[in-house]
Amino acid sequence: MSEAAWDPPVRRVRVGDRPVGRYHIETWGCQMNLLDSDKIAGALERRGYERAREAGEADVVVLNTCSIREKAEEKVFSELGRLRALKDRREGMVLAVCGCVAQQEGARIFERAPYVDLVVGTRATAALPILLDRIRSGDRSARRTADTELRNDSLLFPHDQIRREPAAAKAYVTVIEGCNHRCTFCIVPTTRGREASRDMDDVLAEVRQLADRGVAEVEFLGQTVNAYRDRRGRTLADLLAAASRLGGVRRIRFTTSHPAQMTERLMDAMAASRPKVCPYLHLPAQSGSSAVLRAMRRGYDRDGYLRKVEALRDRMPELALGTDIIVGFPTETDADFQDTLRLLEEVEFDTVYSFVYSRRPGTPAARWPDPVPPPEKRRRLEALQSLQKAIQERRHAAYVGREVEVLVEGPSKRTSSEWTGRTPEARVVNFAGSTAPGRFETVLVTAATAYSLRGELVRRSA
Numbered sequence: 001m002s003e004a005a006w007d008p009p010v011r012r013v014r015v016g017d018r019p020v021g022r023y024h025i026e027t028w029g030c031q032m033n034l035l036d037s038d039k040i041a042g043a044l045e046r047r048g049y050e051r052a053r054e055a056g057e058a059d060v061v062v063l064n065t066c067s068i069r070e071k072a073e074e075k076v077f078s079e080l081g082r083l084r085a086l087k088d089r090r091e092g093m094v095l096a097v098c099g100c101v102a103q104q105e106g107a108r109i110f111e112r113a114p115y116v117d118l119v120v121g122t123r124a125t126a127a128l129p130i131l132l133d134r135i136r137s138g139d140r141s142a143r144r145t146a147d148t149e150l151r152n153d154s155l156l157f158p159h160d161q162i163r164r165e166p167a168a169a170k171a172y173v174t175v176i177e178g179c180n181h182r183c184t185f186c187i188v189p190t191t192r193g194r195e196a197s198r199d200m201d202d203v204l205a206e207v208r209q210l211a212d213r214g215v216a217e218v219e220f221l222g223q224t225v226n227a228y229r230d231r232r233g234r235t236l237a238d239l240l241a242a243a244s245r246l247g248g249v250r251r252i253r254f255t256t257s258h259p260a261q262m263t264e265r266l267m268d269a270m271a272a273s274r275p276k277v278c279p280y281l282h283l284p285a286q287s288g289s290s291a292v293l294r295a296m297r298r299g300y301d302r303d304g305y306l307r308k309v310e311a312l313r314d315r316m317p318e319l320a321l322g323t324d325i326i327v328g329f330p331t332e333t334d335a336d337f338q339d340t341l342r343l344l345e346e347v348e349f350d351t352v353y354s355f356v357y358s359r360r361p362g363t364p365a366a367r368w369p370d371p372v373p374p375p376e377k378r379r380r381l382e383a384l385q386s387l388q389k390a391i392q393e394r395r396h397a398a399y400v401g402r403e404v405e406v407l408v409e410g411p412s413k414r415t416s417s418e419w420t421g422r423t424p425e426a427r428v429v430n431f432a433g434s435t436a437p438g439r440f441e442t443v444l445v446t447a448a449t450a451y452s453l454r455g456e457l458v459r460r461s462a
Contacts, residue, residue, distance in 0.1 A: 019050035021059035021136065026079070029066025031255070032221050033099055035172040036125060036154055037064045040098070041163035043129045056086050060094045060132055065101035067191055069358055076101045080113045087115055094135055096120060096128060100191040104361065107146040114144075121148035122192055123177060126157070150193035152177065159206035164213075169409050169421075169438040170251075171215045175203050175239065176222035181258060183286075184297045185326065187360040188223050195227055200234045204242055211248025216407055216438050217278075218243070220254040226261040237269035244273035250440070251407065251424065255282045260299040262308050271315040279316055280350075280426040283308070284324035288343030289336035292329050296365075302339065309347055320425035322351035327384055328377030329357045330368045337380050344387055350395060350425065352388045356381050389450045396427070396448035403444050403458055404429060410437045423453075433457030 023044050027037040040062060041051065052058035061083055065076050076097070087093045096118035097109055103121035110116060117135060120128050127147040134142035155177055164171060178193040179186075207218055220239070222228060228236040236254065243252055252273070262283065270277050287293050290301035300308075312319055325340060344352065356377045359366040406421040406429045413420070418432050421441070430452060431443050443455035 020048035021050075022052035022057055023049045023060040023062065024052045024055045024058035025062045025064060026055070027064045028072075028075075029064075029068065029099070031172050031219065032174070032223070033064055033066055035162075035174060035221060036099070036122070037062075038163045038172075039154060039157045039161075040064070040125055040128060042161040043126075043157070044132075045163060046161055047129050047133070055083065056090065059090075059092060059136075060096070061086070062096045062098055062128070065097060065099035067100035067104050067187060067360070069355070071358075073101055073105060077112055080116065084113070084115050092136070094118070094132060096132075098122075098125060098128065100187075102146075103148050103191040104187065106148045107144075110144050110146070117143050119146040119148070121150070123150045123153055124148060126151070126153040152196050155196060155198050159202070160209060167437050168215065169407055170217035170219060171210050172219050172221050173203060173206055173210075174198065174222070175220045175236075175254075176225060176228045179223040180227065181224065181260070181299070182297060184295065184364040185329065185357065185360065187363055190362055192223050195224065197228050197230050200230045200232070200239050200242065203239060204246065207243055207246055207249060211246060214438060215249060216440070217251035217253065218249050220252070222254075223256065224258045224261060225254045226257040226263075226266055235266070237263070237266045240266075240269045240273045240277055244276040250276065252277045253280065253426075257281065257283050258299075259283055259285070259305055259308055262312075264311065267312055267315050270312075274316070275424070278424045278426065279318045280320045280322070280424070281312065282322040282324075282351075285343060286324060286326050287329065287332070287336065288325075288340035289332065290339075292332050292336045292340075295331040296326075296329065302343065305343075306346065318425070320350040320427070321347060322353070322426070323347075323349050325352055325354045325384060326357050327354065327380040328372045330365055330370045330372065332357075332372060337384075341384065341387055344384070344391065348391050348395065349388065350392065350427070352384075354381060354384050354388070392450040393448070396450065396453060399427070399445045399453055400448050401445065403442050404453070404455070406431070406441045406443045406455075408435050408437050408439045408441060428452040429455055431455045431457055 025037045027033050055061050087095055094117045097116055098120045102119045109119050118131055124147040131142050131145055154174055176197045178195045179188045180195050226236050285305055286296055288302055293301055404423045408419050408421040412418040412430050418430050419435055420430050429443055435441055442458045444458050445453045445455045447454040
């Protein structure tokens with residue numbers, strides 16, 4: 001299907017106080033999927049739909065999926081089985097699968113789940129409201145459509161129509177889609193396509209709009225965000241510099257970066273754009289072994305990664321670093337794994353997202369022998385996580401007795417009597433007191449764990 005484009009003619013409109021239908025979206029995965037769901041929600045609400053309180057009350061249910069980990073497809077079909085029961089009970093309900101599993105599996109989803117009405121890929125989401133209109137108006141030919149064309153629907157979505165929570169403290173902003181790297185373990189180039197960047201002026205217009213709405217923090221998103229380059233050659237360094245000069249928004253972040261694109265110019269821009277650009281960077285290493293990095297086709301070695309870290313900390317000594325680590329890669333020996341443990345000790349990351357290697361369909365590594373047995377993979381993961389926990393406990397303990405600036409995000413998930421927010425370094429802080437989402441507070445840290453800080457409200461920063 002190639003007709004889809006955002007802002008199509010509105011064929012179904014709200015009549016009085018009655019919506020044309022109710023929708024429910026289930027979102028799996030990262031910030032990029034969450035933002036894609038907000039765009040889908042905005043498109044549906046523009047056409048007269050209303051959000052349902054739960055899936056069982058919806059006329060349209062969208063499952064927005066992620067396929068980055070192994071067995072994602074099985075989890076999707078398990079969830080579709082549950083939704084089938086709702087569909088059987090609710091006459092006329094339309095069930096759509098979107099996101100990375102939709103892109104990866106395409107029309108094969110109908111073979112295993114024939115009750116699914118639509119499959120829409122990661123970069124074809126503008127087709128969804130058009131196809132829903134056709135199906136709900138009785139066009140049987142629109143059912144069982146699989147649109148996985150790699151367009152730029154997410155990039156071109158009108159930013160003023162994204163469904164955002166009115167009191168949200170922060171907002172995500174897409175700046176680039178896709179990835180041109182060909183890491184041997186990664187399915188992202190298949191599910192998200194090649195890189196395509198938004199025009200920088202359009203990005204800045206969205207940031208201004210968010211500032212006018214009172215949003216305090218924006219986070220620029222991309223599968224390889226530091227590869228951003230618009231049609232005029234402006235890069236992420238230019239975007240950070242320009243965004244930092246805008247009024248209103250007080251914090252700017254970006255994720256996820258590839259070490260190969262972490263240039264000296266970008267580092268300089270980060271340092272020059274402080275304090276608006278937050279002193280936190282997620283820079284996935286994936287392994288501490290040069291041999292494994294070569295097999296992964298990452299484009300750098302251990303020493304190259306460490307040089308990037310040194311250059312970043314020379315410019316920003318306060319910088320907090322996060323990373324991703326895969327253990328049990330097919331070529332990983334115990335000596336390679338020890339190199340990874342030493343990398344953690346040398347860098348002292350503030351956060352580490354660690355995973356056991358999982359085969360992803362269509363990737364080169366999926367065809368290789370996998371000699372590391374599952375029990376050994378689990379042992380390595382547990383050893384890595386134990387080491388990282390000790391590092392985080394030590395680094396967080398240094399904050400006890402210090403005052404920190406916290407952007408309040410909302411009530412704590414642990415208890416409704418406390419609030420939660422983050423420091424500029426992205427450290428989670430829980431505290432009690434009178435405040436509200438979107439406020440900046442000064443909090444005295446009184447206790448720390450490996451994963452968060454606890455404190456007392458001292459005074460309001462803004």
